Amino acid sequence: MTLDDIIASLFPDGHDVRNDKGVIHGSATLRSGSRMLVLGVADRTALGVDEAIKLSGHVLESIGRGSGPILVLVDSDSQRMSKRDELLGLNEFLAHLAKVLIHADMNGRPTIGLLYGHSAAGALLATGLATRVLVGLPGADPAVMDLPSMAKVTKLSMDALEEKAKSTPVFAPGLSNLAQMGAVHMTWSNATSLADQLEALLAGMPAAQDRRDALGKERGGRLKAAEIAERVRDLALQAR
Template sequence: MTLDDIIASLFPDGHEVSNDRGVILGSAPLRSGGRMLVLGVADRTALGVDEAIRLSGHVLESIGRDSGPILVLVDSDSQRMSKRDELLGLNEFLAHLAKVLIHADMNGRPTIGLLYGHSAAGALLATGLATRVLVGLPGADPAVMDLPSMAKVTKLSMEALQEKAKSTPVFAPGLSNLAQMGAVHMTWSNATSLADQLTALLADMPAAQDRRDALGKERGGRLKAAEIAERVRDLALQAR
């Protein structure tokens, strides 16, 4: 599905969503009433300081003025790795965008990420993974870190990583692996109305508490993360 197809299926009653050089901004009416704020990255655009601050501003302008949920559409490259972006503090811009989305979600604006294309690294962390619920569409191609980059960081050979990726989703990119780890909450069907699937999700949104580690344990993709996080939390509370 193209971006236009996706938006039309999500909002059959019309929308005010535009794609300006890979930056998606706008809003649209919901079938259940009210409006949904829409933002995101399209056309495999790299997420740099310029894109991140526009997306952050769109959310911040809406806080206090609107009350509806927020949808983040994602089809990006990784973060923009240019000297200009790095010198301007790209890490701070990406962190700001993620914190803005989390702040909105914690203050009555439920956030949903919809991964319909590619995304990787900092761009995925600051958009889809910063929402309460990340949904995938068939054909989406996420990678928190691709295997060549992972090989450089871990000092393991590509052959070793490829072998591990066959049995351990932590080492493997792709929608099904992220779902197994709990990062992707569910995968929608593009054979039925996206508006109906969106309405159903909004009616049954999970609590704001981040349960991705628990989901990963339930699905067999991350067996230790939830337990370790709980132990760290308990130790921190004991030290107070």
């Protein structure tokens, strides 16, 4: 499905969503009649300082003048790897974008990420993974870190990583592996109305508490994360 097809299926009651050089912004009417803020990254655009600050601005502006949920559409490259962006503090811009999405979610604006194309590394962390719930469409191609990059960081051979990826989702890119780890809440179907699937998700939105670690344990993708996180919380409370 193209971006236009996806938006048309999501919002048959109308929208003013636009794609401005890879930055998505606008609003749409839900079946309930309420409005939803829509933003994101399109056309496999790398997420740099310019894109991140635009998206952050849209979210912050909407908090002061509107209500309703926020949808983040994602089809990006990784973060923009340029000298200019790095010197301007790209890490801070990406962190700022993630924080404003979390801030909105914690203040009455439930956030949903919809991964319909590619995304990787910092771009994925600052958009889809910063929302309360991340949904995937069939054919989406996410990767927190590809295996060649992982080999450079871990100093493990590609052969070793490819072998680990066969049995351990943490070492493997792809939608199904992120779902098994709990990062992707669910995968929608292209065969039925996306508007119906969106309304069903909004009606049964999980609590704002991040449950990705618990989902990863339930699905067998991350067996230790939830337990370790709980132990860290207990230690932090004891140290108060």
